[in-house]
Amino acid sequence: MNNILEWEILQPNWLTITTPIDVKHNEDDVEVITERLKTALKQNQDLPYVTANQVGYGYQIYAIRTQNDIEVWANPLMARQNDNMILVRDKEYGLENTYYCPRWTKLSVIAYSVDKGLVCNREYENEAAVILQHIMNNLNGISLKDIGLEVTQEFLDASEEDKQEIVSMYVNELQSLLNTLEDDIKNDSEMNQKYEAFKFVKARASNEIEAERPVKTNRKMRRWFKKLFKKKGK
Numbered sequence: 001m002n003n004i005l006e007w008e009i010l011q012p013n014w015l016t017i018t019t020p021i022d023v024k025h026n027e028d029d030v031e032v033i034t035e036r037l038k039t040a041l042k043q044n045q046d047l048p049y050v051t052a053n054q055v056g057y058g059y060q061i062y063a064i065r066t067q068n069d070i071e072v073w074a075n076p077l078m079a080r081q082n083d084n085m086i087l088v089r090d091k092e093y094g095l096e097n098t099y100y101c102p103r104w105t106k107l108s109v110i111a112y113s114v115d116k117g118l119v120c121n122r123e124y125e126n127e128a129a130v131i132l133q134h135i136m137n138n139l140n141g142i143s144l145k146d147i148g149l150e151v152t153q154e155f156l157d158a159s160e161e162d163k164q165e166i167v168s169m170y171v172n173e174l175q176s177l178l179n180t181l182e183d184d185i186k187n188d189s190e191m192n193q194k195y196e197a198f199k200f201v202k203a204r205a206s207n208e209i210e211a212e213r214p215v216k217t218n219r220k221m222r223r224w225f226k227k228l229f230k231k232k233g234k
Helices: 029-041 126-139 154-156 160-186 189-205 213-217 220-225
Strands: 048-049 062-064 069-081 086-094 099-104 107-113 116-127
Touching: 029 048, 029 062, 048 126, 062 189, 069 160, 086 126, 099 126, 099 160, 107 126, 116 126, 189 213
Parallel strands: none
Antiparallel strands: 048 062, 062 069, 069 107, 086 099, 107 116
């Protein structure tokens, strides 16, 4: 098990589920939320990021600290992951213990850059990739206690063999949960449409499909994706 990141982020132990925001028709809301997010990071220098639902707004907007600046993004979609996943020891405010959580070490995220006013595709690796996945969890109302393996003193005192068995059981439980979620998505037409749109974006980012073909054969997916970034007058 790798421990590449551990921080204590100031957030409640519950998070509301956020929804995409129409960045063109809700410019005033975007401006207000952006200011709140940037102020939160400026006042808390130890925080690597902050999401809109941490400052009282139910939209998919977040601010992330970079090396020299603070960037604000909206409506993120995780488009690609590599095959390398590790267990990361993580912590969040309101939870007594740290948690191990599986994370991709490299991923691609498509999101609307509030600062630039356009949709961008960004690649993240290692610690930055872990932070982006934590952000995605927060925006979906997910806490570490919902998906992580709690690192209790009992776990730390266990033998390496027992630890590996516990981790194996944890991974199997996650796989069972994933299978259940996929079944639920298939039985929900709206969710299935969004899921297919996600797979389309992921495949396109990975160059698994041609640039022109999905435009003709995946109209429903395109319509859902375009709703996230509607332009005025349309």
